[in-house]
């Protein structure tokens with residue numbers, strides 16, 4: 106059996122902490138932003154010092170790094186871009202993600218960094234890809250409206266690498282074609298200021314009817330069952346959305362997709378049973394329900410999220426803490442993110458493989474004194490497990 | 506300066522002529538976002554407009570997946586281009602195709618993104634037979650002036666018309682229908698309100714190309730028209746597709762020719778929508794972002810040692826050493842910077858490792874316990890002092 110084509114798993118790194126989580130949990134590549142230039146301006150983003158730590162860390166683990174410069178930048182933004190590019194080159198960043206021709210020109214003029222065209226540019230067809238190729242782009246990050254088959258065709262006919270979103274929140278609008286926030290809140294959605302107006306509940310009146318609905322709100326994309334399709338069409342990179350989401354999100358999604366890709370690499374196929382298991386794992390993270398959106402066919406009514414967001418807030422699993430030290434044959438130290446009681450059912454989320462569940466344990470404080478429960482923002486001592494490793498998450502919830 | 510508008514029905518031609526419209530935009534159903542014209546109507550309107558002496562422009566402004574693109578090209582090939590003087594495009598795929606497959610001049614829509622001169626210049630130098638560029642309504646006066654001074658191609662801006670907020674390919678008003686049951690000729694209009702965002706009376710239109718949402722206020726730069734006339738802008742676009750051309754075009758033309766406050770007040774009073782100048786005065790839509798970040802927890806690496814993980818009042822602090830080069834030493838002075846920006850200096854009088862053993866120093870990755878320090882909270886940054 107010849108080895109199947111394996112896409113790169115590209116995971117968001119909204120902060121240095123999330124970058125390390127994504128790397129440890131199996132990402133092949135991460136995308137991140139500096140303090141300026143990228144969308145998601147509210148995300149923690151990386152200071153220069155954090156870039157200097159995070160990028161070599163990823164490279165040491167064999168993980169590619171892509172830095173986003175994908176806001177629709179204004180002239181004054183471009184003035185400070187060259188010095189940032191110099192820093193990125195010095196750090197051997199693998200590519201920059203750009204949506205604007207002015208930024209592409211600046212990148213070409215001041216660096217030799219490979220350019221990936223951001224999804225913000227809404228490149229969705231072969232001819233568009235060919236035009237962007239003449240502008241010096243190496244990879245097309247296609248809009249979420251493109252199907253896997255269309256992406257395969259674009260790759261074949263342009264000779265460029267293609268990247269497609271496989272998981273995460275979706276814009277209901279074509280990327281770059283929504284300015285609701287700009288005109289209602291004075292915040293530029295194309296420079297990270299989107300306030301998610303599309304997710305509000307709307308009272309819609311037409312003809313003589315009126316109804317209340319979330320009709321502008323999209324379910325979250327989830328393409329795990331389609332990994333074989335991504336491979337068949339040789340999609341170079343499958344991307345997870347969510348630089349602003351929690352570290353648990355980054356870790357869980359990276360782990361589940363990475364496990365699935367490894368299994369696919371080994372077996373050349375994914376069984377329905379395994380897919381069901383992984384989807385169940387993905388459902389443990391808060392989502393707005395899942396849709397394949399346009400990955401196979403054009404997204405239709407099924408892709409609209411009709412539940413009220415608060416109805417779905419109740420997570421099956423939340424983050425209880427992160428393992429920060431393992432003291433052999435003694436205890437594990439956990440940075441507590443939500444209260445831990447000895448009666449809770451906890452799960453250690455390993456970097457690979459099945460979670461390790463445990464309950465009915467003694468909770469101790471940092472000094473080793475027994476306590477009723479560990480509060481948020483403290484350090485707790487929990488029982489030792491040989492499988493536990495620094496950086497792993499501990500989830501809390503009821504196993505199904 | 507010339508006036509440009511959308512031609513949807515023959516009866517508008519007379520009004521256009523009387524009111525100095527020189528160029529008309531014709532919108533075929535299969536190529537244009539708000540297009541309503543069948544192939545037959547497209548030809549008819551273009552022919553009639555030409556007879557009236559107007560310049561005719563074919564609009565192809567939809568965003569297209571590969572499948573949509575093939576359908577659009579199939580349709581495009583049926584159009585008799587001899588009726589048209591130019592083609593207006595936005596999707597780079599359409600730009601590329603028009604360059605290779607027609608000889609027509611191209612009008613390039615730069616409404617999405619394109620907020621910097623370098624990018625605009627690159628588009629201008631890259632597109633063959635470029636006749637005009639259409640600027641975004643988000644450019645401020647300052648940006649307009651600066652950009653106009655650096656480019657040589659004619660420019661068009663919208664001076665009066667609806668503001669498109671949102672363009673989705675999905676059929677959002679036909680939420681109860683499967684895609685195969687959707688009528689390609691449908692045109693559904695609705696109004697949407699949301700209490701959550703104080704969004705009221707958003708106009709929503711669904712057609713073959715998806716769903717479009719408009720601001721309940723329209724863009725109007727008529728009271729700035731004298732200023733705009735000085736700017737060397739080739740075309741002013743007037744979009745009355747949601748209003749009565751007959752009623753408002755003469756008033757608009759009068760204001761453009763000779764702006765005076767009485768006519769202006771009358772116009773504002775009569776016009777059914779509220780009018781705004783958008784970002785013309787200034788575009789500060791990125792200003793808020795800086796405030797969204799907590800400057801206090803941003804790391805400054807000089808002397809940075811690590812972070813406080815727990816602050817147990819009167820008992821101890823738990824620290825994580827993050828520096829790769831510096832060590833935390835027993836007896837040394839350290840500075841804490843709290844999340845509120847407060848700085849506290851203290852001496853390390855007690856230092857233990859995670860096994861609770863007393864130690865002299867700790868390095869990268871270590872979790873340590875030190876003596877408590879008043880006012881220091883979790884997430885405070887720790888520096889060598």
Ligand code: SF4
Nearest residue numbers: 276277283299302303
């Ligand atoms: S409001 Fe919705 S559609 Fe618009 S940019 Fe934000 S997420 Fe996308």
